[in-house]
Amino acid sequence: xxxxxxxxYVHLVWHIKTTAPKIxxxxxxxxxxxxxxxxxxxxxxxxxxxxxxxxxHILFTLSKNYSLSDVVARAKRVSSYWLKAHNxxxxxxxWQKGYGAFSVSPSHVEAVISYIANQKEHHKKVSFEDxxxxxxxxxxxxxxDNYVFTDD
Numbered sequence: 001x002x003x004x005x006x007x008x009y010v011h012l013v014w015h016i017k018t019t020a021p022k023i024x025x026x027x028x029x030x031x032x033x034x035x036x037x038x039x040x041x042x043x044x045x046x047x048x049x050x051x052x053x054x055x056x057h058i059l060f061t062l063s064k065n066y067s068l069s070d071v072v073a074r075a076k077r078v079s080s081y082w083l084k085a086h087n088x089x090x091x092x093x094x095w096q097k098g099y100g101a102f103s104v105s106p107s108h109v110e111a112v113i114s115y116i117a118n119q120k121e122h123h124k125k126v127s128f129e130d131x132x133x134x135x136x137x138x139x140x141x142x143x144x145d146n147y148v149f150t151d152d
Contacts (some may be wrong), residue, residue: 008062009047009104011112013135014076015055015128017094017151022053027086031079032056038078042066047109050119055128057116059104072099096151100132102139 016023023031028051035058036046043063051057058075062068076095083090104112115122122131129145136143 004064006062006064007106009106009109009112010058010060010062010068011102011104011116012058012060012072012099013055013101013132014072014099015096015132017096019151020093020095021090023051023083024089025053027083030086031083034082035075035079038075039071042071042074044071048113048116050116052119052123052128057119059109059112059116068101072101100135102135 032049032051035049035056039046039058039060043065045061047059047061049056049058062071076099080093080095083093133143
């Protein structure tokens, strides 16, 4: 085979540091556009992006040219820098160090799109911590609250 072909869907989730200012609703769409552009610059296609004042969900296709950790590091770095430059309110803004990345079967893409689109309604009933624990359980990942929900 002379060409490398991939189609890897990734559901990516990350959270702000607990000491960081919350993401203002008026800044969400511009932030999401910033993240989308940073992914595009690494040959990743954003399918959908949404979140709340304290975390972001992204469904995207991972480029064959970059590692997941490089893509996430760039998206977090660029978006954090943008927020800080965008408004003095975000002067102390920072994302938590870690992230969750989950593979998505093509047959489940539409369900994940719907799930991400409904984040604000979903989080009226479910905390981020409970949501994240459910994601980890669904993927058979053992977790430790002290590791997952800290700013370290």
